[in-house]
Amino acid sequence: TGTLTVNQMTVREIFAGNRRYHATGSGYDPEGEITAADGDSSTAESPALKACLMAGLLCNDSTLKESAERWDVVGDPTEGALITSAFKAGLRGAQVERSLSRLDSVPFESQHQYMATLHQGEGEGDGNSPHIVYVKGAVEVVVSKCEWALDEHGERIELDRDLVIREAERMAADGLRVLAFAFGEVPQEVTAISHADVRGLTLLGLQGMMDPPRPEAIESVKACQAAGIHVKMIT
DSSP states (O other): SSSSOOOOOEEEEEEEETEEEEEETTTTTTOEEEETTTOOOOGOOOHHHHHHHHHHHHHHEEEEEOOSSSSEEEEEEEEEEEOOOHHHTOOOOHHHHHHEEEEEOOOOOOOTTTEEEOOTTTTTTSSSSOOOEEEEEHHHHHHHHHEEEEEEOOOOEEEOOHHHHHHHHHOOOOOOEEEEEEEEOOOOTTOOOOOGGGSSSEEEEEEEEEEOOOOOHHHHHHHHHHHHHOOOOOO
C-alpha cells in the first residue's frame, strides 16, 4: 500500500435499492459522479442510494481536509473513501451533521466487525421522531442483524439475504473491499447505545472500494513482463 498503489481508497461500486451504481473519480478528491450501472439517470436520485451514502458519511470517525494541492483524509483511509462518495452525491458533512448530530457510538472492534453511531432524529423536539442508529461493517455480520431493506424508492421491503450476499461476492471477485450499511430506530429518550441496540435493522446497501494502482506501477509491471519476468505479488 502506497508503493504499488496511490494509498487512497476509492469507492467504485454501490449497491442500494436493488440497483447497481458506479462512482467515477479517484482518491479523496470529491470530483466525480455516481451513475446507475444500467444508464438510467433517474435512479441516481434514488432515496435508497442517498440513505446508503448518508450512513457511510455519518457512521464515520474520519474527516477530509483540502489543501492547496490535494485532498487528504484525517483518520482511516476506508472512512475517507466513504466521505468522498457521499460528497460526490452532494451530501456535505457539516450540513448533514447539523441536522443529524451524533449522540453516541459503538466503536469498531475486531470481534464484532461493525461500528454503530446514534444520531438525533430530524424532527428532534416534536416528541415523536425516533433517534437513528447507523451501522457499517462486514457484510455477513451486518446482514445477519437486518430484517428489512430499502427499495429504490426508499420503501421498506423484506430483505433478500441471498441477493445481497451474491452482490457482495461479485464486488469482491472484482477486487473490491465491500462494506454493508444499515440503520435502525430507537425511542427519542434513548441517548446512548450498546451492542444490544444493533438488531432488527434495515439494510441500506453496499459500497465496494479499492486502492487504485499507481500509473508508474502499471508501466513497471508491463516492462517486467516484456522482459520475460514473471511478476508475483505476495501480500
